[in-house]
Amino acid sequence: MVNEEKRATHKTTVPINRMATNSEIPTIDLSPFFNLVDDDEDKSKKKVAEMIIEACSEYGFFQVVNHGVPLHLLNKTMELSKIYFTFPDEEKLKCSPKAGALLPAGYSKQPEVSPNKNEYLVMFSADTGHNLLPTNPPEFKESLEELFSYLSKTSQILESIINDCLGLPPNFLKEFNHDRSWDLLVAFHYFPATEMEDTGLLEHEDVNCISFVVQDEAGGLEVRKDGQWIPVVPEPGKIVVNIGDVIQVLSNTKFKSATHRVVRPKGRSRHSLAFFYSLHGDKWVEPLPPFTKEIGEPAKYKGFFYKEYQDMRRKSMTHTPARAEDIIRITHYSV
Numbered sequence: 001m002v003n004e005e006k007r008a009t010h011k012t013t014v015p016i017n018r019m020a021t022n023s024e025i026p027t028i029d030l031s032p033f034f035n036l037v038d039d040d041e042d043k044s045k046k047k048v049a050e051m052i053i054e055a056c057s058e059y060g061f062f063q064v065v066n067h068g069v070p071l072h073l074l075n076k077t078m079e080l081s082k083i084y085f086t087f088p089d090e091e092k093l094k095c096s097p098k099a100g101a102l103l104p105a106g107y108s109k110q111p112e113v114s115p116n117k118n119e120y121l122v123m124f125s126a127d128t129g130h131n132l133l134p135t136n137p138p139e140f141k142e143s144l145e146e147l148f149s150y151l152s153k154t155s156q157i158l159e160s161i162i163n164d165c166l167g168l169p170p171n172f173l174k175e176f177n178h179d180r181s182w183d184l185l186v187a188f189h190y191f192p193a194t195e196m197e198d199t200g201l202l203e204h205e206d207v208n209c210i211s212f213v214v215q216d217e218a219g220g221l222e223v224r225k226d227g228q229w230i231p232v233v234p235e236p237g238k239i240v241v242n243i244g245d246v247i248q249v250l251s252n253t254k255f256k257s258a259t260h261r262v263v264r265p266k267g268r269s270r271h272s273l274a275f276f277y278s279l280h281g282d283k284w285v286e287p288l289p290p291f292t293k294e295i296g297e298p299a300k301y302k303g304f305f306y307k308e309y310q311d312m313r314r315k316s317m318t319h320t321p322a323r324a325e326d327i328i329r330i331t332h333y334s335v
């Protein structure tokens, strides 16, 4: 009961618009950036850039097609992930993160008291040597590794598009964010909603640079725009992209880190795959001069080391404060 009451305090008071549809979340065709046949490549790239500028300045969310990730690989990984999460706990716990690991790779379940209701498997780039991946079901590990490397390539392309959309010097973000060891891929399993509540993941903004999400048919991802929750209806082949706090801070809020959450469906599980294009923990993050002094605008955030912010966020998720307003968000660094 105490937990139910505690969870209830996290319920948002923003009205829910369940009638809204995906048409409000722009879909952007990335084919001009993947060398697909095009008579007028420069014009097409410019069009994509315009759409991305609009989506990122409006609310930081969009969907992509022709994104370079093979659809059969997305589907296969999702199917294997669904099988993996049906395994008994003792099997899944064989991949529990090593105590004291700097970056906790492996299988974890949200603590009972957490308002988030899911279990998940985290992996980093195979090069880091941090991973603890299951050998069962067969091919799951290989699929995850392959998917990781495709998503990594796509995120680097998207980062370079965003770099240009922000008007930064060529390759600025690539050089700033050259270390790929903090990028991570997470396979999620959300438990079916109970009679009392349907929160799968509390409303939040992502800490990192750019996130990618693929949901199964159950859906449940919702984005907040103009005070309303817009459901992101899963569509085969589309990948959902959202801007994280790092880009919001660097651009001094020119590009937005959107608030989103996961609502659990009743009577069924929900699965998703999320890739977080990140930043090395030792990086210092602060609003960049082209968005501040060079245009006479005050910086909206104090600077911080990425790992300091990420640590605080992780703690506030595992030991969630009773009051939603005490959960650490990027506003912690607001000036």
Ligand SMILES: O=C(O)CCC(=O)C(=O)O
Residues within 6 Å of the ligand: 188, 201, 206, 213, 214, 215, 221, 260, 261, 262, 272, 273, 274
């Ligand atoms: O599972 C999803 O659809 C989204 C997950 C998410 O927003 C996150 O892990 O930050």
Ligand SMILES: [Fe+2]
Residues within 6 Å of the ligand: 204, 205, 206, 211, 260
């Ligand atoms: Fe998120």
